[in-house]
Each structure stands twice: as C-alpha cells, then as structure tokens.
Amino acid sequence: MGNKIVLFFSFCLAFCSFSYEVLIAGELTRLTSMDILSQSLTIGFYILSLGLGAMAFQWLDQKKQSALFLWTELALGLLGAGSILLIHVIYFLWPIWNGVNSIDMSSSKVSFILGAQVLTMILGFLSGLEIPFLSKMLDQRGQTFSFNWVLGFNYFGSLMAAILLPLSLLPALDVWGVSIVVGTINLLILVALIIYLKPRFVGVLSLSVLAALTLIMVLTAKYQIAESFFLRSFYFRVHPNSLSQQDIKNSIQVIEHLHPVQRIRTPYQTIDLVHDSYPVLDQSHHIENSFLVYLDTHFQFSRKHERIYHEIMAHVSIQSRDQVPRRVLLLGGGDGLLVRELLKYDEIESVTLVELDPEMIQLATTQPELVAMNRNSLHDPRVHIVMEDAMTYLMHDRNFFDAVFIDFPFPNNFDLVKLYSREFYQLVRKRTTPDGFMIFDYPVDTNNFNGITNRVIVSTLQAAGFPYQTIFGSNDPFILSTLKPINDFQAKQDWKNISDLSKKYLKYFALPDEQGLGNSLVNTLFRPVLLTIPKGGRN
Amino acid sequence: MHQAFWLFITFLVAACSLLYELILAQVLSALLGGTVLRYVTTIGCYLFAMGVGSIIAERFHHKSKESFFRIELLLTLLGLTGPILLLWVHSVAGDAVVVKTIFFYFWVLLIGVLTGLEIPLIVAMAKNNRVQYSTVLAMDYVGSFFGCLFFPWVLLPMWGLLQGSGLVAFINLMVSFFLWIFLKKGKDDLQVHWMELGGMVLLGLTALAIFFSSPDFEMKVLNLYGK
Numbered sequence: 001m002g003n004k005i006v007l008f009f010s011f012c013l014a015f016c017s018f019s020y021e022v023l024i025a026g027e028l029t030r031l032t033s034m035d036i037l038s039q040s041l042t043i044g045f046y047i048l049s050l051g052l053g054a055m056a057f058q059w060l061d062q063k064k065q066s067a068l069f070l071w072t073e074l075a076l077g078l079l080g081a082g083s084i085l086l087i088h089v090i091y092f093l094w095p096i097w098n099g100v101n102s103i104d105m106s107s108s109k110v111s112f113i114l115g116a117q118v119l120t121m122i123l124g125f126l127s128g129l130e131i132p133f134l135s136k137m138l139d140q141r142g143q144t145f146s147f148n149w150v151l152g153f154n155y156f157g158s159l160m161a162a163i164l165l166p167l168s169l170l171p172a173l174d175v176w177g178v179s180i181v182v183g184t185i186n187l188l189i190l191v192a193l194i195i196y197l198k199p200r201f202v203g204v205l206s207l208s209v210l211a212a213l214t215l216i217m218v219l220t221a222k223y224q225i226a227e228s229f230f231l232r233s234f235y236f237r238v239h240p241n242s243l244s245q246q247d248i249k250n251s252i253q254v255i256e257h258l259h260p261v262q263r264i265r266t267p268y269q270t271i272d273l274v275h276d277s278y279p280v281l282d283q284s285h286h287i288e289n290s291f292l293v294y295l296d297t298h299f300q301f302s303r304k305h306e307r308i309y310h311e312i313m314a315h316v317s318i319q320s321r322d323q324v325p326r327r328v329l330l331l332g333g334g335d336g337l338l339v340r341e342l343l344k345y346d347e348i349e350s351v352t353l354v355e356l357d358p359e360m361i362q363l364a365t366t367q368p369e370l371v372a373m374n375r376n377s378l379h380d381p382r383v384h385i386v387m388e389d390a391m392t393y394l395m396h397d398r399n400f401f402d403a404v405f406i407d408f409p410f411p412n413n414f415d416l417v418k419l420y421s422r423e424f425y426q427l428v429r430k431r432t433t434p435d436g437f438m439i440f441d442y443p444v445d446t447n448n449f450n451g452i453t454n455r456v457i458v459s460t461l462q463a464a465g466f467p468y469q470t471i472f473g474s475n476d477p478f479i480l481s482t483l484k485p486i487n488d489f490q491a492k493q494d495w496k497n498i499s500d501l502s503k504k505y506l507k508y509f510a511l512p513d514e515q516g517l518g519n520s521l522v523n524t525l526f527r528p529v530l531l532t533i534p535k536g537g538r539n
Numbered sequence: 540m541h542q543a544f545w546l547f548i549t550f551l552v553a554a555c556s557l558l559y560e561l562i563l564a565q566v567l568s569a570l571l572g573g574t575v576l577r578y579v580t581t582i583g584c585y586l587f588a589m590g591v592g593s594i595i596a597e598r599f600h601h602k603s604k605e606s607f608f609r610i611e612l613l614l615t616l617l618g619l620t621g622p623i624l625l626l627w628v629h630s631v632a633g634d635a636v637v638v639k640t641i642f643f644y645f646w647v648l649l650i651g652v653l654t655g656l657e658i659p660l661i662v663a664m665a666k667n668n669r670v671q672y673s674t675v676l677a678m679d680y681v682g683s684f685f686g687c688l689f690f691p692w693v694l695l696p697m698w699g700l701l702q703g704s705g706l707v708a709f710i711n712l713m714v715s716f717f718l719w720i721f722l723k724k725g726k727d728d729l730q731v732h733w734m735e736l737g738g739m740v741l742l743g744l745t746a747l748a749i750f751f752s753s754p755d756f757e758m759k760v761l762n763l764y765g766k
Contacts, residue, residue, distance in 0.1 A: 018586075022579055029575060036691045039578045040561065044687025051680025055673055155590025162583020166576045389572060395765070396634065414565070414574045423764045430765070463758060519754040524761050525569040526622065527699030527754070 003138060005196065007153045009189060010134050013073070014157030016186040017127035020080045021046040022165045023179050024120055027087045030175075030270070031234070032109040033297060035413040036531070041113055042120050049121040053128020066199060069133045072126045073190040074208055079123060081183020081216045084175050085223070088230040090116055095239040104237075130154070171267055176223045184216055231261040234297070235274050266359040269296050273367070291369045293335070295409050303373060306337055309441075311502040312473055313405065314341035317439045317480055319496065320489040324348065325402030329431065331390040333407030334360035336374030342405075343380050344497050352401070353378070354386045354393045361385060390419060394427035402433050406440035417528045420457065425464030429483070437482045438466065444477040449510040452521070452533050458512055459521040460530075474505035544721070545665040546678045548714060549658070552611065553682025554689070555711040556654040559618035560585045561690040562700050562707070563647055566622050569700075570629045570764075571640065584644055585651040592655015599656065603663040604722055604729045610660070611715045612735060614653045615742055619708035619749065621646055622700050623760060630763040698750075701757045705750030712743045 025042035029035045060068055079086070094103055094112050103112055135150050169178050187209055194205060232255045233239065240247040262273040272294040291303040301309065318324055324347035330338060334355030342351055355361055364370050365378050378385065386393060390408075406428075411417040418424065420442075428438055445451040457479065458469055466481035480486070490508050498506075523530040564581035568574040599606035625643055632639045658679055662672050694703040716739065722729040 018583070025579075026575060035574050036565075036695070039575065040687045040691045043578075043582055044684045047680050047687070048684040051677050055677055058673065149594065152590040152594050155586045155593075159583040159587035162579045162586070166579050391572075414568055415572065418569060418572075422758065423761055426765050519758065522754060522758065524699070524754075524758060525764060526566075526701045526757055526761060528695070532696040 006134055006137050007149060009193065010131070010150045010153040011157040011160075012185065012189050013127070013130050013134075014154040015161045016076065016080060016157075016182050016189070017123065017130070018158035018161040019165055019178070019182040020076075020083055020123045020127075021120065022161060023080075023083055023175055023182075024087060024116065024123075026170070027084055027175055028113050028116055029413075030297065031087070031091055032103070032113060033412045034106075034109055034113065035415075037110065038113055041117060045117040045120045046124040049124025050128040053125040054132055055128075056125070057129050057132035065133060065136065066197060067201065069129060070190065070193060070197070070199060070205055072129050073186060073193065074205070074212060076123065076126050077183045077186035077190060078212045078215065079119070079126075079183075080186055081180050081219065083119065083123070083183075084179045085219065085226060086119055087116055088226070090119070092230060092233055092239060093243070096242055174265055176227060180216060180220050180223070184213070187212055187216070227263075228260050229255055231263060231272070232258045235261055235272065235294070236276075264359060264363065266357050268357040268359075271295060271357075271359065271363065272297065273369075275369075291373075293370075296412070298409055298412055300409060301335070301337065303369065306373065307499065308474055308502045308505050309476060310337045310341050311498045312506055313407075313439060313441070313478055314338060314344075315495055315497045316472060316489075316506065317405075317437060317478070318345065318403070320480075320487070320492065321435075321437065323402075323435070325436065326350075327399070327401050327403075328352070329399075329401040329404045330354070331393075331404065331406045331408065331428075332356075333405065334364055334385075335370060336364040336377040338405060338407055339377040339380070339383055340374045341497070343377055343382065349382065351380075351383045352386060352399070353383060354388055354390050356387070356389050358387050361387065391424060391427065394424075394431060397431065399431065400433050400436075401431055402436045404428050404432055404436070404438040406438065408440070410441075410443050411530045414528055414531060417523065417530045418525060420460065420523055420530055421528070422460050422464045422522050422524050425461060425466065425481075429465045432483065434483055437480055439478050439480045441473075441476055442479050444471060444473075444479070444509060446475075446477065446509060450512045450516050455512045455516045455518075456521045456523055456529050456533060459517040459519070460523045462517060463519065463522045469511055471509040471511060472506065473509075474502075474507065477507075477509055542665075542668050542670050542674075545661060545668060545670050546674065548718065549661055549675050549678040550682040550685070551710065551714050552654075552657050552661075553679040554686040555618070555707050555714070556614065556650065556657070557585075557683045557686035558690060558694065558707045559614070559621065559650050559704070560647065561686065562618070562694075562704050563621055563625070563643075563650070565695070565700055566625050567643055567647075570625060571636075571643070580644070581647050584647045585654070588648040588651025589655035592652040592657075593659060594655075595652075596656045596659035599660060600663045603660045604718075605731070607657070607660045607664060608715055608718060608729060608731060609735065610653050610656055611711060611718070612738055612742065614650060615708045615711045615715070615746070616738075617646065617650050617653070618711065619704055619742065619746055621650075622704050626760065626763050630766045699757065701760065702750050702752060705746045705748070705752070708746035709743065709750060712739060712746060715739055716743070 021042060025039050028038035028042060032038060091112060094115065098108050098111060103109055131150060131154055138150065165178065173181065190209060194202060199205065236258055238251050238254050240251040259276040264271040274292040274294065276290055293300045324345050326347060326349045328342060328348055328351045330351055330353045332355065333339065333353065334357065339351055339353065342348055361378065364374060408419050409416055411420045432438060442457055443453065445453040461469055461481050466483065468482045468486050470480045470486050471477050495503060521529060560581055564578045567577040567581060571577065625646065628642055629639060658675055662670065662675055698706060719729060719731060
C-alpha cells in the first residue's frame with residue numbers, strides 16, 4: 001500500500017514540475033517569437049537544474065530532509081502557479097536592465113529569454129530534490145521496490161504533462177489558467193504529503209499552505225486584469241524607466257488609460273486587435289482612432305495603411321500581365337482584404353481561399369471593423385473557402401491556377417519559415433499554369449539588394465523551379481515569380497483600380513546578383529536558413 | 540580506466556542522444572506541423588522511454604560492455620537514418636496521418652529506450668573504477684544541457700538536419716570506436732563480433748558522407764517530400 005502512494009506522488013509531482021517548464025517555454029515563445037531558442041534553452045536549463053537539485057540533495061542534513069522537501073513543494077506550488085505572472089513581470093521590467101526602451105531587437109529578446117531562465121532554474125532545482133527524497137521514502141518503509149520505479153513514474157508524469165498540456169489543457173484554459181491549476185494540484189499533493197508524513201511542524205506548514213492557496217485564489221480572480229495590463233504594456237511598449245516607485249506608478253497610469261487589446265486565442269495562433277487613439281505606436285504608424293491586427297504578436301495590417309499594400313499586391317501583379325487570371329488561388333489572407341481587391345475584376349471566375357484558422361474567417365465575416373474594411377468580400381459567390389493548412393492543401397489538390405497569391409505572416413518562427421521553403425514553392429509551382437504567376441510578401445532588404453535576406457529567397461525560388469522574379473512595392477515589397485520571362489512594366493503608368501496614394505508609393509527593387517545565389521542559401525525543410533538570418537521589414 | 544574516461548563518455552552519449560531527439564522533433568515539425576507541439580511531445584516521449592529503458596536495464600548488466608557497444612551502434616543507426624526514413628515514410632504514407640504519426644513517435648520512443656539503457660550500463664561498466672552513480676547522472680545532465688544549446692545555436696544554423704545528423708552520428712561512433720580500443724585489451728575484454736565492427740566502419744563512413752554532403756544532395760532527398 002505505502003509504496004504505491006510514493007509512486008503516485010512521484011508521478012504527480014513530476015507532472016507538475018514538467019508542466020511549469022512547458023508553461024515557461026511556451027510563454028517565452030509567445031513573448032519573443034523565438035520558438036526554437038525558447039524551447040531549447042528552457043528545457044536545457046530545466047534539465048541542468050534538475051541535476052543540480054538532485055546532487056544538492058546529498059548535502060542536505062539527513063534529519064532536515066523531510067522538512068526541506070515539504071517547504072520545497074510549497075515554494076514550487078506557489079512559484080508554479082505564479083510562473084506566468086512572474087514571466088510577465090520580468091518582461092515588464094526587463095528594459096530597465098537592458099537600457100533599451102522596449103524589447104524589440106533580437107539581442108534584447110535573447111537576453112530576456114536567458115534572464116527568465118532564472119525562474120526555470122529555481123523551479124528545476126527545487127524539482128530535482130523530488131526523486132532523491134521519494135526514493136528515500138521508499139527505503140524508510142523497508143520495501144524492495146527498486147529506485148528505478150520511482151524514476152520511471154517520474155518520467156511518466158513528465159510524459160503526461162508533455163502530452164496533456166499542449167493537446168488539451170492549454171487549448172481549454174489558457175496559460176494563466178493552467179499555471180494556476182497545476183500549482184494548485186502541486187499544493188494539494190503537498191497536503192497529502194503532510195498527512196502521510198506527519199511532520200512535527202504541521203501547524204506552521206498548514207498555515208503556510210492555506211496562505212498560498214489564498215494567494216492563488218486571489219490570482220484566479222484577478223489574472224484577467226493582469227493579463228490585460230501586460231498586453232497593453234507589450235503592444236504600446238510602455239515600460240518603467242527605473243525601479244523607483246514613481247516611475248512604476250507612471251507606467252501603470254499610462255497603461256490604464258489605453259484601450260484594452262482584444263485577444264482571440266485559436267489553436268493555430270493568437271489574434272490581437274488593437275484599437276486606440278494613442279499618438280505614436282511605432283515609427284510608421286501614427287494613430288488616430290486606429291485599428292491594427294497582430295498575429296502571434298506580429299503586426300499584420302492597420303486600417304490606415306492596408307489599402308496601399310493590397311492594391312499594389314493585387315493590381316500591379318495582374319495588370320502587368322497580358323491577361324487577367326481566371327482561376328486564382330489565395331493562400332492565407334483570411335482577412336478578406338486582398339479578396340476585396342481581386343473581386344474588382346469580372347474576368348476572375350473563382351478565388352479559392354485556403355486559410356488555416358477558422359477563427360480568422362469567423363472574424364473576417366463578423367467583426368464590425370474587419371467586415372467594414374473587407375466590404376464583406378468573403379461572402380461573394382466567386383469565393384471558395386478551404387479551411388486547411390496550405391502545405392497539406394497543395395499536396396492533395398489537383399486544380400491548376402493562373403495566379404497564386406500568398407499572404408502569410410513573415411517567417412518569424414519555424415512553422416512559418418516552412419511556408420517559404422523550396423519544398424513549399426515546388427508544390428505551388430506544380431499547381432501553376434505555364435503563363436501563371438506567384439506573388440508573396442517578403443521582408444525584403446531594401447537597403448542592400450545583395451544582402452543575404454534577398455539572396456536566400458531568390459536562391460530558394462530558383463531552386464524551386466521559378467526562374468524569373470521581380471520585386472516591387474511600397475515599404476513592404478512583394479516578390480513576383482513566373483515560369484516564363486516577365487515583360488518590364490516599370491514604365492507603365494496607366495494602372496487601374498489603384499489610388500493615387502498607392503501609385504506614389506509604388507517602387508521597384510533590384511534583384512540580387514546571380515553570383516551571390518547558391519544552393520547553400522536555399523531555405524529547405526531540413527535547413528531552415530531563413531530562420532537564422534537577419535530579416536528586414538516591419539516587425 | 541580512469542574515472543574521467545567514463546564521465547567523458549557519459550557526457551558525449553548524453554549530448555548525442557538528446558541531439559538525435561531534437562533533430563527528430565524538428566523533422567516532425569517539418570513533416571506534421573506545429574513546432575511547439577512536436578518539441579514538447581518528443582521530449583515527453585523521450586523522457587518516458589528513458590524511464591522504461593532505465594527499468595529494463597537490469598537484464599543487460601552481466602554483459603554490460605558488449606550490450607553498451609551494441610546499443611550505441613543501434614542508436615547511431617537509428618539517429619542517422621531517422622530524418623531520411625521519416626521523410627520517406629511521409630512520402631509513402633500520404634494521407635494516412637495516423638499511421639505516419641504512430642511510426643514517427645515509435646522512432647522517438649525507440650531512441651529513448653536505448654538512451655535509457657545508457658546510464659545504468661555505464662555505471663555497471665565503471666564499477667571497478669569507483670565511479671559514483673550521482674556523478675554519472677550529473678554528467679548526463681550536463682551533456683543534455685550542452686546538446687540543448689548546441690542544437691539551436693550551432694547545429695541547425697550551420698548544418699541543418701541532414702548534415703547535422705551525420706555529425707552527431709559520427710561523434711557517437713567515435714565513442715563506440717574508442718570504447719572498443721580501450722576495452723578490448725585487459726581483464727574484462729570486450730568481445731566484439733566482426734560483423735559489429737564492420738557495421739561500425741560502414742556507419743562511420745555513411746555518417747561522414749552525409750555530413751560532408753552538398754546542399755544538392757539534401758535537396759534531392761527532400762524531393763521525396765513533394766511526392
């Protein structure tokens with residue numbers, strides 16, 4: 001009887017500890033978009049601290065091991081439940097140490113990820129004490145269960161966390177909810193441990209557990225306020241200048257006056273709608289009654305500037321050709337804004353829109369600001385919506401298209417970098433008619449056309465079988481790729497459907513030199529070159 | 540055999556094993572989608588399988604040196620062929636997502652179980668050299684930590700998954716090779732079948748070939764993806 005309890009404790013405590021790691025790694029990814037780095041570093045520091053904790057156990061005073069273990073679990077439960085809150089507090093205060101205004105650049109993001117590992121290490125170290133202690137509990141009972149079973153159940157607990165969290169718990173409750181639930185489970189296990197071990201200082205410990213549970217209840221009641229606060233701090237880049245009370249009070253006041261950010265979490269991404277009349281958001285977006293849309297904290301479009309972008313993408317590409325395309329494929333672009341422009345051509349018979357996230361389509365057809373912007377384009381009879389991952393769709397679809405428009409977010413994480421890979425463009429090419437074209441938005445390096453950013457994408461396109469490219473656009477250039485040579489259209493003036501403002505912003509950019517291209521620069525599924533090179537463009 | 544020898548071996552095999560799994564996690568992300576999901580589930584399965592490995596390790600204790608040598612060869616084979624095999628299965632299975640997923644995670648678990656056998660066997664092999672269990676465990680953690688840093692900052696940007704698996708396999712093979720050299724002489728000498736030695740050489744050459752392969756080769760392999 002007794003030993004099975006110990007194995008159960010081993011399982012549950014490991015579940016809790018590994019959950020904290022998953023939560024921290026996930027939140028760091030969300031705050032910095034550096035998914036591979038956040039994941040690898042967090043698991044690395046967690047494992048390292050587990051080892052350190054396990055080693056440190058040997059040096060603890062024998063008689064005090066029991067007591068220390070119980071206090072450890074209390075600390076773990078509290079810190080674990082508050083882990084998301086702590087991460088956000090660190091993020092809020094990080095610019096103070098970094099000496100920057102906000103955490104924009106890669107270097108400050110990396111330093112933040114590393115700084116947050118202090119939390120990982122504390123949680124890992126404390127968790128490292130668990131296995132040695134539980135093994136000792138076995139010995140004291142005088143049973144013959146081997147130590148390996150404690151280890152095995154520990155690993156099993158970690159596995160459960162690894163599977164349950166991303167597959168069901170996190171989608172059901174968000175990160176804040178899960179951290180609170182797991183921290184509470186941790187404390188409940190502690191209660192069970194207290195009952196089982198009957199330590200001498202039961203009174204103090206029980207009071208502390210009650211206090212901890214009360215704190216967690218307060219957090220449960222108030223976390224939405226905290227989340228809303230930190231969201232606004234993040235998007236409007238309001239951080240205190242120092243740790244002084246006055247500075248912190250100032251930032252809090254500024255943030256409280258900002259319009260709340262509307263956050264929609266979907267299984268595929270997090271959509272943030274930012275409305276406000278705050279004077280300056282960042283360099284290129286001066287706001288007056290603004291409406292901006294962010295996907296996974298990356299800027300997508302604003303009401304003020306999206307017309308220029310979508311007009312150039314749709315009309316310059318179509319009117320530079322000999323014929324208007326009849327069957328159009330649009331990958332991404334579930335916001336309906338590009339569709340609005342495409343529908344202006346009667347010659348276009350069908351627009352097949354492949355969008356991964358049903359929530360995005362839902363927003364684009366029901367959210368008032370968005371519907372006003374896209375003029376209900378998604379309800380047009382010519383539009384066929386397919387809710388699927390673009391890559392999967394291209395693998396099984398057998399249709400051919402005269403034009404393929406790709407409106408994805410910039411390649412900020414590996415899931416997106418995949419969509420700029422040679423293998424992806426090969427799939428697109430197989431669905432494109434010989435006279436057809438493909439156009440997509442890319443963080444082109446407009447200052448240095450021979451820079452590595454441009455050479456990578458052009459090498460990739462060439463390796464995918466698209467021999468010809470043209471680059472044009474405003475601040476966010478597009479790359480047009482074809483299978484047949486492109487007629488030079490830079491001299492063309494009589495563009496239709498484009499406002500004068502957009503015409504003013506239309507520029508042409510040079511391609512990188514041929515000798516700068518090469519197979520080692522090709523972005524493939526196995527070698528995500530795009531992931532690790534510097535990228536220009538809006539961020 | 541000096542204590543440091545066994546600790547260094549532990550460090551290297553731990554790093555290699557975790558690197559195999561991180562490479563696999565990245566391959567799963569490329570083929571099935573969902574980076575965070577694939578990393579978390581791969582690591583979770585890896586830890587679980589290591590637990591299973593630890594539990595069954597007792598069966599191999601009496602012939603620990605031979606078992607360890609064979610396990611490392613098998614691990615190297617699995618790690619080296621993993622990316623290409625998974626890619627091939629992906630192209631053959633097509634729409635059978637469930638079958639693909641089961642196969643992929645089976646590969647992850649297999650590597651995990653073999654990895655779980657490593658620590659107990661190293662401790663058994665090093666019994667005569669007074670190596671503490673906890674020190675071996677600590678070196679295991681340090682090796683894993685090193686692997687976690689090495690993967691995103693060096694392996695992936697510099698070599699990618701294919702060449703990277705060649706490098707890790709080659710390092711793993713060097714460990715087997717040195718083990719063979721240092722242990723075949725002496726009282727408890729390592730009895731190795733000539734086929735295993737042949738396998739080691741063949742694997743070594745393949746690993747080197749893959750590590751030094753050109754991006755052209757990698758792209759030819761990746762053509763499997765679109766089929």
